[in-house]
Each structure stands twice: as structure tokens, then as C-alpha cells.
Amino acid sequence: MKEVAVIGVGQSSFVRGYEGSIRELAFEAFREAMQDAGITQKDVDASIFCSAPEYDKQRSPAGVLAEYLGLIPQPTFYVESVCSSSSTGVKVGYSMIKSGLHDVVVVLGFQKMSEITSAESQERMGRGADIQWEAPFGTMMPAYYALYAQAYMAKHGLTHDDLMSVRIKASTYGVINERAVYRKAVKPEDFKQGDPEAKMAGPVAWPLRVGDCCANADGSSCIILVNTEKAKALSKRPVWILGIGAASEAVNMAARPDFTKGLSVGYAAASQAYKMAGITPKNVKVAEVHDCFTIAEIMAYEGLGFAPMGEGKQLIREKTTYKEGRIPVNVDGGLLSKGHPIGATGGSQIRTIVLQLRGEAGPMQVAGEPDIGLVHNIGGVGLYGNVTIFGR
Amino acid sequence: MGFEKFGRKSFTAVTKMAKFVDLLAEGKIEGTICKDCGAKFFPPRADCAKCLSKNMDWFEMPKKGKLETFTTAYYAPFGFEGDPPYTMGVVDFGGGQKLFARLSKDIKPEEVKVGMDVTIRPLKYDDNQLSFEITKA
Numbered sequence: 275m276k277e278v279a280v281i282g283v284g285q286s287s288f289v290r291g292y293e294g295s296i297r298e299l300a301f302e303a304f305r306e307a308m309q310d311a312g313i314t315q316k317d318v319d320a321s322i323f324c325s326a327p328e329y330d331k332q333r334s335p336a337g338v339l340a341e342y343l344g345l346i347p348q349p350t351f352y353v354e355s356v357c358s359s360s361s362t363g364v365k366v367g368y369s370m371i372k373s374g375l376h377d378v379v380v381v382l383g384f385q386k387m388s389e390i391t392s393a394e395s396q397e398r399m400g401r402g403a404d405i406q407w408e409a410p411f412g413t414m415m416p417a418y419y420a421l422y423a424q425a426y427m428a429k430h431g432l433t434h435d436d437l438m439s440v441r442i443k444a445s446t447y448g449v450i451n452e453r454a455v456y457r458k459a460v461k462p463e464d465f466k467q468g469d470p471e472a473k474m475a476g477p478v479a480w481p482l483r484v485g486d487c488c489a490n491a492d493g494s495s496c497i498i499l500v501n502t503e504k505a506k507a508l509s510k511r512p513v514w515i516l517g518i519g520a521a522s523e524a525v526n527m528a529a530r531p532d533f534t535k536g537l538s539v540g541y542a543a544a545s546q547a548y549k550m551a552g553i554t555p556k557n558v559k560v561a562e563v564h565d566c567f568t569i570a571e572i573m574a575y576e577g578l579g580f581a582p583m584g585e586g587k588q589l590i591r592e593k594t595t596y597k598e599g600r601i602p603v604n605v606d607g608g609l610l611s612k613g614h615p616i617g618a619t620g621g622s623q624i625r626t627i628v629l630q631l632r633g634e635a636g637p638m639q640v641a642g643e644p645d646i647g648l649v650h651n652i653g654g655v656g657l658y659g660n661v662t663i664f665g666r
Numbered sequence: 667m668g669f670e671k672f673g674r675k676s677f678t679a680v681t682k683m684a685k686f687v688d689l690l691a692e693g694k695i696e697g698t699i700c701k702d703c704g705a706k707f708f709p710p711r712a713d714c715a716k717c718l719s720k721n722m723d724w725f726e727m728p729k730k731g732k733l734e735t736f737t738t739a740y741y742a743p744f745g746f747e748g749d750p751p752y753t754m755g756v757v758d759f760g761g762g763q764k765l766f767a768r769l770s771k772d773i774k775p776e777e778v779k780v781g782m783d784v785t786i787r788p789l790k791y792d793d794n795q796l797s798f799e800i801t802k803a
């Protein structure tokens with residue numbers, strides 16, 4: 275089903291403490307995507323802006339950013355699903371194009387996490403889930419994923435060394451990705467318990483340690499979507515959206531069915547996307563998954579059907595998800611090393627897959643000219659799940 | 667008494683479920699049950715998500731369950747800085763009923779295991795905030 279294509283992708287460097295405002299940050303990804311597509315603002319029919327609003331001092335940023343990017347008087351609006359905001363934005367853009375309402379839509383994800391102080395940020399993190407019934411216990415994001423990690427490790431024999439291996443894999447590619455926030459290699463000794471020099475070893479929310487948690491960052495991403503006619507007229511190398519899946523789940527942990535089975539939204543979104551694309555997990559040649567914590571990558575392997583339930587650990591033990599493996603995953607460093615600027619993350623994952631399918635991923639390029647790639651992008655603690663499949 | 671009395675620190679002052687806090691003061695941990703379709707909810711809800719009824723009643727949560735999972739927090743969000751380390755977990759009572767709360771300080775960290783038998787009880791903090799906690803069966 276080749277009806278909506280990506281003809282331009284862009285991403286800012288992911289950094290700590292971006293030296294500029296959100297409109298200047300947005301401009302970086304937008305400019306690169308527009309140059310990549312070879313179009314001007316006159317070609318664009320509408321824009322969608324995506325972020326997690328609690329970080330922005332600017333209220334209703336869409337209009338402000340659209341003006342800064344030269345996208346007025348075209349329609350613009352704001353889309354939010356926390357960490358999966360820009361995947362949701364792409365889904366909305368897809369719908370607008372497929373409906374025939376618009377021909378060319380810009381989806382721009384951004385987040386300046388350093389827009390607020392770290393004390394303010396911590397308070398918002400604590401309120402990131404069920405503020406009425408769970409935040410009063412002092413919850414935070416790592417603790418929620420740790421609940422999944424604890425139950426999963428107890429049942430399936432996943433070890434701390436396996437989680438460390440996920441972090442080491444991410445760092446392997448963070449080192450070679452010029453846009454990543456964390457560019458250092460991570461070694462096993464960085465996780466050594468009781469060694470004050472081992473900066474990844476400290477507990478955050480046990481069983482998760484410092485090294486199991488992704489890096490906060492400021493960043494922006496931009497995806498330009500067009501219909502079939504425009505794709506043929508404007509682009510020599512369109513990448514098509516073949517399948518889209520999305521799902522939601524109860525916010526409260528007391529309503530989660532089974533902590534040993536991973537995030538239900540991952541399974542639901544994946545099965546929808548595979549069905550729409552008419553493919554199976556075996557057809558996927560390269561993937562980006564939502565590794566906000568190391569455990570999340572293992573659970574994603576299973577939710578996406580790359581491994582049977584409980585066997586995700588084998589993929590990291592056997593290096594199956596390295597660049598040279600059967601199914602390369604997060605070979606741009608992932609959220610763990612590339613960084614996780616909430617609203618920009620989904621668009622950045624999509625950019626990586628589009629570059630892979632065009633053979634333009636540089637040192638991160640997967641061999642064998644991959645023809646199908648997948649993006650898995652989760653919002654909250656499996657509150658929202660998005661899977662999008664791309665093909666040449 | 668309003669809902670600002672709930673938990674270590676409440677972020678919600680006004681809710682139709684403020685009676686939950688009054689029940690805690692009476693030593694009861696209760697969820698709600700739909701009088702029309704029988705659906706049970708914990709945490710309690712004023713409205714039934716199954717049949718859209720607003721006709722809800724209170725029911726007392728079971729006492730005996732198993733610890734399905736847990737985590738120990740070594741960092742805390744703004745407003746909880748003095749609390750770490752503290753352990754939080756999910757109790758599975760069976761029949762689809764579960765509960766999320768902190769674990770009592772009287773369980774030693776090395777004693778906490780997935781699948782262990784646990785019970786729940788109301789809790790009053792020194793500053794008179796009301797909550798509930800998971801403890802040994």
C-alpha cells in the first residue's frame with residue numbers, strides 16, 4: 275500500500291542544554307528536512323507540532339513555531355502522546371493525506387527538557403503517570419519500568435548482565451553517531467557493583483541502575499509526508515509508510531494484566547502494523563525500538579515478534595540485534611545513547627529508518643540494502659504504543 | 667476531609683472519591699463496585715467504565731494476596747526527597763483485583779521476593795496524611 279511517503283527527514287544534534295530557544299531548536303530539524311526534500315514552504319499544506327507540553331514555557335507552541343519556520347498562513351496544530359508524540363503526529367499527518375485533505379504535511383517533534391530547572395523537571399516526572407492514585411506514593415519513570423524488570427527477570431531468567439549488554443550495544447552506536455548526546459563507549463567495568471568509579475552501577479530504582487536509564491536531551495526532528503502524486507513529482511527516493519499501529523493501556527499499575535509479559539500496547543500496535551503492511555516480523559531488516567530503559571528493549575523484541583516471549587535475552591546474548599546481526603536494532607544509539615528528547619524521539623527514530631532504507635546511514639548503515647524498516651515508539655509506561663513500518 | 671490528605675503527598679484536592687480517605691481513617695481500604703453491572707474497581711472510581719453507570723457502591727478490598735512485582739527507589743521526585751530508599755509494589759489478589767502501594771518499612775529489603783504472601787493495611791503518617799501499605803501476610 276504505497277499511498278503516503280516520507281520525502282524529507284531532519285534532526286538536530288541531541289544535546290544537554292541547547293543554546294537557543296525552542297523555535298531555534300525546531301528550525302534546525304526543519305531546515306535539514308526541507309533541504310533533504312528539496313521543497314520550499316510554498317509546497318507545504320499544513321504542519322503538526324509534537325512535544326510533551328509540561329516542559330514548554332510557551333503555551334500553544336504550534337502557531338509560534340509555524341510562524342518562525344515560515345509556515346503561515348497554512349493550518350497548524352499540536353499533537354501529544356508524551357514520548358511517542360511525533361509518531362502520533364506522523365499517524366495524524368498520514369490520515370490527513372490519505373483523506374485527501376492535504377498533499378504535503380510537515381511533522382515536527384521537539385523538546386527542550388532544559389527549558390525548566392531540574393527540580394521542576396523532577397516534579398513533572400513524578401506526575402508523569404497516575405497523579406491521583408500513584409504519584410502520592412512517590413513514583414517516577416524508572417520505578418515503573420523497574421516493576422516490569424523485576425517481574426520479568428524473576429520469571430524469564432533475564433540477568434543484570436543482559437541489561438548491561440543492551441546498554442553496551444547502544445553505546446557502540448552512540449560513539450559513531452555524531453548527533454547522539456552520549457558518545458562514550460560503555461564497558462562492563464562501568465557497571466561493577468561497589469566500585470565508586472563505576473558510574474553506571476548506582477541503583478536508581480532497583481533492579482534498574484544508572485546505566486539502564488536513557489539520557490535526557492534537548493532536540494528536534496522533522497518528517498515531511500506527501501501523497502503518491504507529490505512523491506513522484508518531488509522525490510527520486512521516497513520511503514513509503516506501509517503500516518501503522520497504535521494502542522493505549524490503563525495508566526494505573528493495578529490495572530496491568532501481567533508484568534512478566536511486557537507492555538500490552540507494544541503487541542497490539544505491532545500486530546496492527548504488520549497486518550496493514552501485509553508482512554511478518556521476519557521481513558523487517560532494521561528496527562528502531564523504544565529503549566527508554568534497557569528492560570524496554572528486551573520487552574520490545576518480544577512485542578515485535580523478533581523473539582518468542584521470555585526469549586528476548588537470546589537476541590542480546592547472541593548479538594542478533596547488532597548491526598551485523600539478523601535483525602539490527604537501534605544502531606543509531608537508541609534512546610539510551612542517542613538521547614530521548616521526548617517529543618522529538620519518534621521523528622528521530624523514523625529519520626534513522628528512512629536513512630537506512632535509502633542507504634544513507636553512513637557508519638551506522640546496515641549491509642544488504644534493507645528494504646523494510648520498523649519504528650516502535652512508546653509513550654509513558656506503555657500508556658501509548660506506536661509501531662510504524664516503512665518500505666522502499 | 668478532602669483528598670489532599672491522601673498519600674505521602676497528594677496532587678489532587680477535589681474528587682468524588684474523597685470518601686476513600688474517610689474510609690482509610692476508619693481503617694478500611696475500599697474499592698468501588700458498579701451496582702448495575704457488578705464491575706469492581708481499585709483504585710475506586712465514581713463512574714463505571716464498563717456500562718457507563720454512575721451508580722457505584724463501596725466494597726472492602728481482599729486482605730490476602732501475592733506480591734506480583736516491586737522496586738526500591740533510591741531517588742525520589744520533588745517533594746519526596748527525604749524518603750528514599752523506599753519500596754513500591756503491586757499486589758495480586760486474584761480474580762483480576764490488584765493494588766499498587768509502598769511496602770511497609772518493617773519488611774527487610776532482603777526479604778522481599780516476587781510471589782511472596784502479603785497483606786495490606788491503612789497507614790497514618792506523622793503529619794496525619796493517610797495512606798495504605800503492603801506488609802507481610
